[in-house]
Amino acid sequence: MLLENRQTTHLKTHPKQLILMATKAPSCSTRFRSPASAVWFLPAAVFILLLLLLRRPTMDPYAPATPRGPVSSRRAELYGRMARDLDERGAAFLKGGETSQSLALSDLFEVRDGAVVPKLKAADPPVRANVLYLDPEFAAEIAKAVKEVFLPYFDKAIWFQNSSMYHFSMFHASHHLEPILATRDEIEAEVDAVKRVTEAVCPLKISLDRVVLTSTGVLLGLWQVESGTDPADIRSKLREALPRAPKKQLYDSVLLHTSFARILGPPKLPQQEDTSSFGHIKFFHGLVAQVNGKIGGFQAKVSELWYVEEYDVLALALNGKMKVRRLHLGCNEGH
Numbered sequence: 470m471l472l473e474n475r476q477t478t479h480l481k482t483h484p485k486q487l488i489l490m491a492t493k494a495p496s497c498s499t500r501f502r503s504p505a506s507a508v509w510f511l512p513a514a515v516f517i518l519l520l521l522l523l524r525r526p527t528m529d530p531y532a533p534a535t536p537r538g539p540v541s542s543r544r545a546e547l548y549g550r551m552a553r554d555l556d557e558r559g560a561a562f563l564k565g566g567e568t569s570q571s572l573a574l575s576d577l578f579e580v581r582d583g584a585v586v587p588k589l590k591a592a593d594p595p596v597r598a599n600v601l602y603l604d605p606e607f608a609a610e611i612a613k614a615v616k617e618v619f620l621p622y623f624d625k626a627i628w629f630q631n632s633s634m635y636h637f638s639m640f641h642a643s644h645h646l647e648p649i650l651a652t653r654d655e656i657e658a659e660v661d662a663v664k665r666v667t668e669a670v671c672p673l674k675i676s677l678d679r680v681v682l683t684s685t686g687v688l689l690g691l692w693q694v695e696s697g698t699d700p701a702d703i704r705s706k707l708r709e710a711l712p713r714a715p716k717k718q719l720y721d722s723v724l725l726h727t728s729f730a731r732i733l734g735p736p737k738l739p740q741q742e743d744t745s746s747f748g749h750i751k752f753f754h755g756l757v758a759q760v761n762g763k764i765g766g767f768q769a770k771v772s773e774l775w776y777v778e779e780y781d782v783l784a785l786a787l788n789g790k791m792k793v794r795r796l797h798l799g800c801n802e803g804h
């Protein structure tokens with residue numbers, strides 16, 4: 470599902486023009502000079518009303534996001550689909566994980582000295598990712614809520630994302646599905662191009678729309694944008710700045726998500742609970758609802774974009790080896 474890459478559709482009529490049409494029309498309705506004018510006026514008014522209902526306002530790509538704009542409704546729709554994923558596909562991450570040694574099902578983790586540790590593998594070639602960065606001031610509060618709810622039931626069958634590394638994937642200059650090789654100089658040129666983008670991008674005020682658990686066992690925070698440059702616009706600016714980047718990007722252009730944790734095996738259910746897979750899913754929904762109760766609507770500000778060279782597979786997610794360039798969102802006009 471995350472592989473979708475939809476295009477923004479731009480309608481041609483500006484909302485202001487429609488409002489003008491709508492306000493002009495009723496002003497003539499106060500004084501009909503003859504019954505004949507009423508005859509054409511009524512169908513015209515109905516026609517204009519229909520137009521207003523059928524057309525949606527255009528998005529000015531440079532205007533700050535409005536909470537009810539079309540991008541935010543596309544985002545809400547996407548989040549609705551992501552929330553249904555667990556019910557529709559089931560808990561795929563539990564398949565083959567019936568024994569207590571369920572960690573074996575994961576290629577990514579192992580238990581060493583009683584702790585869950587990632588099994589790092591070199592990424593060849595390294596992945597080059599652009600991500601928005603969530604300040605640990607905000608991330609720590611989220612991480613605390615997530616741990617309070619999940620830790621008691623999962624012990625060593627869960628990996629928590631490092632809260633110093635909470636991030637929102639935006640755009641890849643190169644990824645594992647379509648590697649784009651680059652020399653050191655080419656990488657420096659990419660960093661410069663991305664820096665010019667970040668100078669024009671405005672910091673985002675965001676709120677946590679909801680937390681969902683995917684069928685692959687990843688606990689995701691899905692965010693809405695209150696103000697600042699919309700992620701869809703950031704992605705299109707990065708696309709322009711990085712023309713060699715993979716055509717197919719990994720995420721829907723309106724998606725703004727953070728990974729909080731990854732479940733690696735079945736929960737330790739309370740004694741009386743139903744341990745069928747249906748019972749598990751009901752139990753997971755309960756935990757996710759608890760997390761939403763604690764941090765749903767949580768507000769944060771994002772003011773950095775990171776250009777990251779990931780030398781290990783999933784380095785950002787697994788505390789792997791990487792090189793980070795931290796870039797501030799400058800919000801300068803004229804760029």
Ligand SMILES: *[C@@H]1O[C@H](CO)[C@@H](O)[C@H](O)[C@H]1NC(C)=O
Nearest residue numbers: 630631632633634787788789
């Ligand atoms: C979390 O990330 C920070 C910053 O990269 C690092 O210093 C710290 O060691 C990491 N924590 C763990 C538990 O790996």
